[in-house]
Amino acid sequence: MKTLHHSPHLSSNQCGSVVTQIIQAPLPLVWSVVRQFDEPQAYKQFIKTCSLSSGDGGDRSVRELTVVSGLPAERSTERLDILDDESHVMVVSIIGGDHKLVNYRSTTTLHEEEEGGGDTVVMESYVVDIPSDSCEEDTCLFADTIIGCNLKSLAKLVEKMAGHHL
Template sequence: MVMEAIVNYHSHNILPSQCASINMQEIPALISHVWSIIRRFDHPQAYKCFIKECYMRAECIEHLDELNDEHHVMRFSSVGGDHRLTNYQSTISLHQVSDKITVVIESYVIDVPLGVTRENTCTFIDGVIKFSLKALAERMAECL
């Protein structure tokens, strides 16, 4: 099931100047509970602990590219802002693997900034994603 999801939702075209990765986290909760938090594009701080506030503005920083409630898939891209994360595109998909376990898969592709290695770029982004997904898993475990 997980391999099929990776093929269906997490295959990215990667240019030579980009890096990409896939991260997975088991969450001890039903898919409907996890999706109710992740699908809130307008409230990312609900599971992304490093975000303090989020405002909707006329100038878009992140763009919601897809929100599929039936298949539990969200895609978004960074389209501007004061950071070095150029051409960041992310896909998040959720998959119920047992009665009480949901697997969250988050993949991305991003331009490697000038003066930074591909490995350092992926290590940084992977660290942020893993931290957020682990925090979400711990939060959902507390609700049991």
């Protein structure tokens, strides 16, 4: 498995992790959903609304998100740093909002499963500052849980689109 993009350099006040999801659908179909920077709520269930404040959904675009009630935030501002359709890599940084995810940067990559069964492996890694009122374990647990839920939701959506009713 290619982990080139998932080897972040962490400073002493940061933590990070990699979350992986196997999706029973072809890579081009999965990528067609993941790459939609202006429509993350298609599979990210914690997002209520999304609007672009700059750009057209490509590199350097900025989106304003409203998150669902119940989370410790109401809004987030995110920038698309890299969208590579050839390598299936997307890098997003959180650049504002009313949450504790300071200096958060995530990298999502898609790979065809090595056994050649037509499945797609989605890997999402991140780096984030550890809040002064928290610890590394709690910060990573929060981020891992959100990413894990998002990737499971992505799998369910795309597998349904592909005709797999699992």
